[in-house]
Amino acid sequence: MIVNGSTHAMSREPASVSPLNAKPDAIRTEGRPPRPKPNGAAHAPTTPRAAAPTFPFSAIVGQDEMRQALLIAAVDPSVGGVLVFGDRGTGKSTAIRGLAALLPPMRAVVGCPYACDPARPGDLCHRCRDHAGGLEAHSVPVPVVDLPLGATEDRVVGALDLERALAHGQKAFEPGLLARANRGFLYIDEVNLLDDHLVDLLLDVAASGVNTVEREGLSIRHPARFVLVGSGNPEEGELRPQLLDRFGLAVEVTTPTDLPTRIDVVRRRDAYERDPEAFCAAYAEADATIRQTLNRARAYLPSLTVPDATLEAAARLCLALGTDGLRGELTLMRTGRALAALEAADTVGIDHLARIAPACLRHRLRRNPLDESGSTARVARAVAEVFAA
Numbered sequence: 001m002i003v004n005g006s007t008h009a010m011s012r013e014p015a016s017v018s019p020l021n022a023k024p025d026a027i028r029t030e031g032r033p034p035r036p037k038p039n040g041a042a043h044a045p046t047t048p049r050a051a052a053p054t055f056p057f058s059a060i061v062g063q064d065e066m067r068q069a070l071l072i073a074a075v076d077p078s079v080g081g082v083l084v085f086g087d088r089g090t091g092k093s094t095a096i097r098g099l100a101a102l103l104p105p106m107r108a109v110v111g112c113p114y115a116c117d118p119a120r121p122g123d124l125c126h127r128c129r130d131h132a133g134g135l136e137a138h139s140v141p142v143p144v145v146d147l148p149l150g151a152t153e154d155r156v157v158g159a160l161d162l163e164r165a166l167a168h169g170q171k172a173f174e175p176g177l178l179a180r181a182n183r184g185f186l187y188i189d190e191v192n193l194l195d196d197h198l199v200d201l202l203l204d205v206a207a208s209g210v211n212t213v214e215r216e217g218l219s220i221r222h223p224a225r226f227v228l229v230g231s232g233n234p235e236e237g238e239l240r241p242q243l244l245d246r247f248g249l250a251v252e253v254t255t256p257t258d259l260p261t262r263i264d265v266v267r268r269r270d271a272y273e274r275d276p277e278a279f280c281a282a283y284a285e286a287d288a289t290i291r292q293t294l295n296r297a298r299a300y301l302p303s304l305t306v307p308d309a310t311l312e313a314a315a316r317l318c319l320a321l322g323t324d325g326l327r328g329e330l331t332l333m334r335t336g337r338a339l340a341a342l343e344a345a346d347t348v349g350i351d352h353l354a355r356i357a358p359a360c361l362r363h364r365l366r367r368n369p370l371d372e373s374g375s376t377a378r379v380a381r382a383v384a385e386v387f388a389a
Contacts, residue, residue, distance in 0.1 A: 052276040057098035058286035060091055061265045062256055069249045069359050070099045073227050075297045076338040080248025081228035090253045092231035096187055100144040102291045110136045113175045114182045114222050125222045143184030145177050158213050173220045178211045181226040191230030192239045199243050206246050248331045250363035297341040304337050306348045313350050320382045323364045331360045350387055357383050
């Protein structure tokens with residue numbers, strides 16, 4: 001989807017003025033100040049240009065499965081993150097940043113580099129734990145941290161603060177990207193191209209929720225619980241199976257093929273680039289509705305239970321597909337419950353499982369050389385057979 005991609009309007013930089021082509025007023029002669037411009041223009045302060053607002057989540061055309069998966073992960077982070085694979089320019093990064101703008105602020109300890117939650121004493125870092133009796137909290141935005149492909153290990157996990165070490169002779173820890181992403185989202189674009197040593201780090205932290213740093217005489221452990229969101233193009237390489245299994249949901253996005261959708265995509269992107277403020281204002285009410293739905297679903301989620309019949313259906317589906325381990329059933333249960341919370345349903349039914357089964361299971365299937373159909377088709381076929389029984 002071209003409109004939702006990361007294309008931005010190019011800004012033109014003013015050409016620099018050299019003494020050979022400058023006007024006389026622009027040339028400063030030695031010993032004489034420049035001639036002042038009328039109305040004090042020479043002394044007018046330059047105002048930094050404000051960043052354009054984020055493309056609204058509600059303005060994204062199509063890609064229903066991707067949008068649903070991101071909303072589910074926002075309602076219940078225990079789902080395990082979202083992997084978005086598909087064509088370039090289909091709005092993967094735009095959707096993730098649009099969702100982040102919808103999330104309500106969270107309460108965090110003032111001055112804590114890990115944004116610890118004062119309402120959860122068991123998850124406090126060592127600094128907050130030492131002052132647990134008098135913690136001051138404030139509201140901060142939910143962090144969305146980009147992990148660039150070329151990031152070093154020290155930049156990701158943290159390292160010795162060299163400035164303090166050289167200036168004061170103190171060994172202090174400088175938190176990395178994992179610390180900034182705690183209680184938020186860690187977004188990796190082109191995740192299938194990530195270096196193997198960074199993949200190993202992410203696997204350890206994703207499994208434990210704790211980042212451990214042992215180097216230069218430092219021994220630091222701090223909370224690092226985040227929703228892992230990755231995007232990429234499968235034509236550029238496959239994802240390592242160990243990391244693939246850590247994603248709760250895997251969705252596929254494709255370029256729209258029908259003419260009206262393509263026209264709508266291009267029209268909306270063009271309107272956004274021409275006047276971002278006006279475009280976002282037009283979708284402010286729709287975004288507010290999604291924000292209210294998220295807040296209601298989060299509050300409703302703890303009261304929802306999954307009936308035994310639904311759990312049995314999830315287990316039978318995973319057995320029919322031959323998935324390894326029990327992560328498939330767990331993800332089906334959590335995702336179905338989050339979807340039911342979004343819809344304010346009374347219970348988690350088999351219809352919820354049927355709708356989210358492809359996203360939960362397509363990346364957990366073993367390759368079958370005798371079956372030429374894709375993983376999505378195999379899941380759909382199994383859903384029809386198992387749930388119809």
